[in-house]
Each structure stands twice: as structure tokens, then as C-alpha cells.
Amino acid sequence: MSLYLLRRLIQAVGVMAVMSLIVFLGVFAIGDPVDILIAPDADQIERERAIIALGLDKPLWMQYLVFLGNALRGDLGRSFVFNEPALQLIMGRMPATLELALGATIMAIIIGLPLGLYAGLRPNGAISKAILAISILGFSLPTFWVGLMLIMVFAVQLGWLPSTGRGETAMLFGLRWSFLTQDGLAHLIMPATNLALFKISLVIRLTRAGVRETMLMDYVKFARAKGLSPARVTFVHVFKNILIPVVTVVGLELGSTIAFSVVTESVFAWPGMGKLIIDSINVLDRPVIVAYLMTIVLMFITINLIVDLTYSFLDPRVRLESKG
Template sequence: MTGFLIQRLLQAIVIMAVMSVIVFAGVYAIGNPLEVLLPPEAPQDIRDAVIKRFGLDRPLWEQYGLYIYNLFQGDLGRSYIYNEPVLQLIFGRLPATIELVLTSVIGALVIGVPLGIWAGYRPNAFSSRAIMAVSILGFSVPTFWIGLILILTFAVNLGWLPSGGRGDTVEVLGVAWSVFTLDGWSHLILPATNLALFKLAIMIRLARAGTREVMLSDTVKFARAAGISEGTIIRRHVLKLISIPIATVFGLELGSTLAFAVVTETIFAWPGVGKLIIDSIQNLDRPVMMAYLILTAGLFVTINLVVDLVYALLDPRLRRRAAP
């Protein structure tokens, strides 16, 4: 197990190194930031001064080296557009995305797994068929369209909930959060629902498939033969046996939602990092793009590492590798 974790850490370092090269080269390839930074009629001497200031005259590898050097100093550069340190910019927006994503992913888990277990436990019941039909909708209807329908129904027609923005926020640990105010929740609930639907469908399907398989296993038959009640069998046996694929997908979904909640954030005017990255791509704001992509890669690597640790917690057979 220890060896496995060390191996994973080494892999993570390699992945981050390769990722930074690809991102740097890729961002370099798309457009010249001078066109955004300067008006078309700017004179040549100002042009030269700006080029020199941002180091754009140096060879690519030198620019890359400087970038990595600064990165290790904790300096990811300043945004061309906002003229603010990039880190400050991203971390200012991150809490909004984190609370939106965690609410939706955890909501999907807490609602989806029990529904999926029920659908797997009673595959022929009407309620199970209804759950599965809804989950197909969650898969097949595009997110943006559901978002629009939610706004149309709850904000425009019924007028129950606001259609966008974060609402009131409270400072906790020096960061602004919406989840701790009632008004914040009223703003959060629609985008979180919108983001959760797809994940909910996946959780339902995973839990259902796992439950159907486990219910037919000898483990469950043996537990029944010992007179253990169905409720206990599901809580103590089934839930633990189906948890590994769920943990895997939960980790992947968490990462991809954090990185790509863009569509939902745009529709609900949610001021998270998704909106920031879209703006920075449009404005060719290189430092923001770079920092965002590298942070995203780091996020995925970290989540995968945590998922591996969770595996070992869930399945004692994987811990065995540590034993001599």
C-alpha cells in the first residue's frame, strides 16, 4: 500500500510536469495577446515596451522556464485584463464554485444511492421503473436546456426563486459563502439542482447495478440464512460491497464538475471560476488560462489520490499489499 501511494505520487509529479508543458505550448499557440493588450493604433515603441515587459520576445523554452521558476515562488503572474495577481483572482472566485459543486455532487450521492439501491433491490416494482425512467431523462436531456426550464418554471412563472447571482453571503474564515444564509440557499438551489441531475442519474445506475449483483450473491444468501433482516443486510452488507465503483465515479464527477461547471454558472450568472475561465479565453488572458488549467490538473491528480486512499478504507483486501 505504501509502495502504491509512493508510486502514485511519482506519477502525479510526472503528470503535472507533462501537463504544464502541454498547457504552456497550447496557450502560446492560440493568438497573440498584444492584440488584446494594446489598441490597434498603438505606436511601435509602446508595442516594444509591452513585449519586453511581458517577456514575449524571448524563446518559448525560456518563457516556460521563467514561468515554472516563478510558479515555485508562488507567483503565477498577473492577469493581463484585471491587472491583479492570478492566484488572488482565482481564489476569489473558487468558493462560489466549490459550494455549488459540493452541494450538487453530495446531493446526487445522498439521493441517488438510496434510490439506486431500492431500484436494484426491487427491480420489478413500479417505483423502481419510475426511478429508472427519470434517470434516463437525467442522462439524455442537455444541461443547459434543463437550466432554462428551471429558470422559466421557478423564477419566471412561479416567482419562488431568484434566477441568478449568489444572494447574501457571510464571511467564514475570511471567505464569502452563500451556503450559510437563507437567501444564499434560495439562490443556490436551482443551479445546484441543474448541476446534480446528470450525476444523480449516474449514481442511481451504479447503485442499482451493484445492488442487483450483490443481492444474488452467496454473501446475501448466507446472511439471510442466519436470519438477518433485509434492512440490516442492505445497510451492513450491500452498501459496503457496492461502494467501490461509486467512490470512483464520485471522485471523477467531483473533479470534472469543479473544473467544468461553466454552462450552469453561465446560465445562472453564478460568479464562479467557470465564468472566469470563459472570460479569460475570450480575452486571451494567458496567465489566467495557464493557472486555471494547471490548477485543474492538480485538482484531478489530488482527487484520484484521495479516491485510491478511500479504496483502501473500503476494501481491506487492498490494504494487504503492505503486509510482508
């Protein structure tokens, strides 16, 4: 286990180093922030002063080396717009995005697994066919349209839920979270549901396919022949063996939700990292863009590691030491 973790740590450092170069070059190529941050009527002296203040007067390779040296100390630069450490801005918005992504993932697991299990055990039933039809809608409907419909129905017409914002928050571990208050939880329901619809459909289809495949396995037939109850066959021999692909996809989807929840955050005015990165791209705030992308890369690496470690608990035959 320790050797495997050491190997993964070395791989993570290599991935972060390569991604830092790609991200830095990509952000440098999208434009000159001085053209946006400085007034059009500014003279050349003011432009030169701004370029020097932002550290853009150095060659690109030197800017990268300065960035890399600062990054090793935990400093990813200061925002051109907010004049605050970029990493601090990201960390301030991260709890909002994390609770949105985690809320959507939990909803997908709680709703998707039972429905997929039922559809797999009774594939020809009317309820199972209805579940599959609903899952197809979950794949097909655009996220922004679903968000607008949720606002129209539950906020405007029924008045049950607030439409925008994060609501009241409470402190936990030095960060502000909205799910700890009743008002914040009410604000969380609609955007989390909007994000969860696609994931619920995905979990339903994966679970159903896994159940249909596992039910044909010899060990399941043998368990039935031994006279085990249907519940024991389902939850001990079938359910546990379909979790590995589900865990894999849910883990990757969690990372994707954190990285690409921009549409939902924009529709519901949710003050998360997605909205921050859109605003930063509009003004070419390079330090914030780089800090955001590096944070997302680190999250994906961490989530993939957690998924791999989970394999060993779900299936003892998986040996971490044998992984390359």
C-alpha cells in the same frame, strides 16, 4: 501507507511537470494576446512596449523556464487584463465553484443512492421503472436547457428562487461562502440542482446495477440462509460492497464538475472559476488560463488520492502498499 503516499506524491509532481509544459505550449499556440489587448490603431512603438511589459519578447523556452521558476515559488504570473496575480484571481473565484460542485455532489448522493438502492431491490416494480425512466431523462436533457427551464419556472413564474448571482456571502477560513447565509443558499439551489441532475442519474444506475449484481453473490445468499433480517442483509452485506464503484465515479464526477461547470455558471451568472476562464479565453489572458488549468490538474490528483484512500476504509482487503 507512508510509502504509498510518498510514491503518489512523486507521481503527482511528475504529472504536474508534464502538464505544465503541455498547458504552456497549448496556451501559447492559441493566439497573440497583444492583438486583443492593444487597440487596433496603436502604433508599433506601443505594441513593442506592451510586448515587453507582458514578457512576450523572450523566446518560448525562456518564457517557460521563467514560468516554471515562478511557479515553484507559488507565482503563476499576473493577469494581463486585471493586473493581479493569476492564482489570486483563481482562489477568489474558487469558493463559488467549489460550493456549487459540492452541493451538486451531495444532492446526487442523498437522492441517487436511496433511489438506486430501491430500484435494485425491487427491479420489477412500477416505482423502480419510473425511477429508471427519470434517470434516462437526467442523462438526456441538455444542461443549458434545464437551467433555462428552472429559471423560467421557479424564478420567473413562481418567484420562489433568485435566478442569477450568488447572493449574500459570509466569511469562513478567510474565504467568502454563500451557503452560510439564507439568501446565498437560495441562490445556490437552482444551479446546484442543474448540475446534480446528470450525477443523480449516474448514481441511480450505478447503485441499481451494483445491487442487482451483489444480490446474486454467495455471501448474500448465505446471510439470508442464516436468517438475518432483510435490512441487515441490505445495509451490511449489500450496500457496503457497492460503494467502491460509486465512490470512484462520484470522485471523478466531482473533479469534472469543478472543471466543467462553465455552462451552469454562465446560465445562472454564477461568479465562479468557469465564468472567469471563459472571459480569460476571450481576451487570451494567458496567465489566468495557465493558472486555472494547473489548479484543475492539482484538484484531480488530490481527488484521485482521496478516492484511493477511501477504498481502504470501505474494503480492508484493499492494500495501499500493493498498489503500483
